[in-house]
Amino acid sequence: MQLSSTLAWLVDAASDSPGADRLLAELGARLVADSVPLAAGALTLDVPHPLIARRTWLWRAESGEVIEALGFAPAGLAPDQPGDAGRRWLADIASGPLHEDMVGLRQNGPLLAWAGARPFTSHETNTLRQAARFAAAPLAALAARATLTASLEAYLGRRSTARVLSAPLRRDVGETIQAALLYADLRDFTALSETARPDVVIASLDAWFDRIAGAVHAFGGEVLKFIGDGMLAIFPVAGEARRGACDAALKSASATRAGMAHLNEERHAQGLPLLSFGLALHLGEMLWGNIGAANRLDFTAIGPAVNLVSRLEGLCKPLGRSVLVSGALAAEADTPLIPLGEHRLRGIASPCAVFALPET
Template sequence: MRLPPALSFLVDEATGMTGADRFLATLGAKLMAGSLPLAGGALTELPTHPIIAQHSWLWRADTGRVIEGLGFGAAGLGQAVPAAAARDWLVGLGEVHETPVGATARLGWATSRPLRPAELRLLHEVARFATAPLAVLAARATQAVLLETYLGKRSAARVLAGRLRREPGEIIQAALLYADLRGFTELSEASAPPEVIATLDAWFDRIAGAVHAFGGEVLKFIGDGILAIFPIGQRGAPAACDAAIRAVAAARAGMDHLDRSRAAQGLPSLPFGTALHVGEMLWGNIGTADRLDFTAIGPSVNLVSRLEGLCRPLGRPVLLSGAFAAATSHPSIPLGRHRLRGIAAPCAVFGLPA
């Protein structure tokens, strides 16, 4: 017996879709090819994600376009905003028919007229047949999210592309940012472990959030330090360096607000130093044959981490290398040439105006 177009698609093609948006649009088109009077469709999932609680895709039959909606928090399916918004959106298009797909997804359709019994049975069959391909798509998305969460986007993309062996790596041209909390060892010795973790989370939220907001990427969390880059690419070194300076300003503003909150609770402030440099580094797999890590190495990485160590002796919260100061459009103050531990040539060091 020949299957209807929608069921044939779910059996033979759906697992090859590149994402839920393409899945929903193609499935809707196949249902329409089977003479179902669709006005639109919606797919809502509960993804495995550190901050996204729900993900919805909304498809219009007249245009074929798909838009996405996100919900944040811990509400269950059907309770958070995206699920409710998806149903309201379908109601605006026509008569709504919703069916669960497995335990973590729901398909909904809006039709331009009431459906006949055979058409309703087809939608229920579609939901049943969609369980397996949607589980495959969800597993792929979960894999990508887990890798990005623990490795960052740049490294995750390489792992997903099959870069699972030791290799020479690639050269990245970027503005580099290294930031480190001051006095954290003493703070951790005097605080309970849950308080230490909460403090680190609050610090990383602000510095990493600022980096991401201005187009940078966190490469490594190193104890209470962070290494981030602002890739140069087509935008050029001045734009990358200016973005890094704006990220530092945003991070300092966020930490100032956090320090005021901590002071109100009788907690000490969290001073930190930041160093900025521009140059190239090697980014790739190192480690043992069966335990690898994507990491950044090279003279530029060494320099920016050592430069941050001068923040306290020079009494400056932010230091720039000579290369960075020459590339950025922001004004800077020369602080002389200084020797950095483990680096042969003295480094020209600059600060920022107050």
């Protein structure tokens, strides 16, 4: 059987599309070229993500543009049914009944929907069904790629995921980068974990990580590790722009402090113990890459800068400060800081100039 150019493209080349959005746009344009009177199309995929239940891409034939609608599934709320976002959008455009196909055999598989510039004929409907049938394989490949990326990003972060996916899985793969580092830790959490129920402990940890990780992401940083009740994050230096990375880290620290103050107001109202923390910032070089056993790798950061920032955080409690800043980062920052003199850090040969973020 001689395949049409559209079906041949779906078999031979559609899997190489950079994403589901481009596949939808290309498929829609090809169907229009095949004289199917499309006004718009929508493609819905389920995705494994902590916050997003599914993704829907919306394509308009007139402009060729694609926009995305995210379906969120917060706890306690029922998410839209698959395809609802696309159906609502297409219904505003269609001049007749919508046509949709579940792609593949899975009940929660991809959903392709189309709005016509006029009602579809039986021949046009058959063409759309054939396109959906042949789209199953490339969409399965794209969905698998998206699943892998989303899963890795949830555990590693976006920048680290990009590095992992683009490099060989070997221990000797990594690079030396300069970054502002943030290390933070909850204080007296061991006592809380020994006296509170496990669900209360986990809820407290989640609330803490929400505040600090949210502040890191808001200013362009990336969480590298959750370490018990602690966290290591980086703000990579772009080119020679050290000041930008340092100021972003300081803004993140200020936002964390504000977020924790608000959280503690809520916990006080609920009769829960308050959460205190220490946070340290430093600027330095680190090795960012794979370490571990021959067949079990970890993608992380190591080096003297990582050691220093973790030791500096240990000074927060004895100095009575929630945020401490190394002299290396303070020298690049625009934010006014309070000098606290030089201090020796455990395991660090040279004393470290220490500054504090004003507590207001």
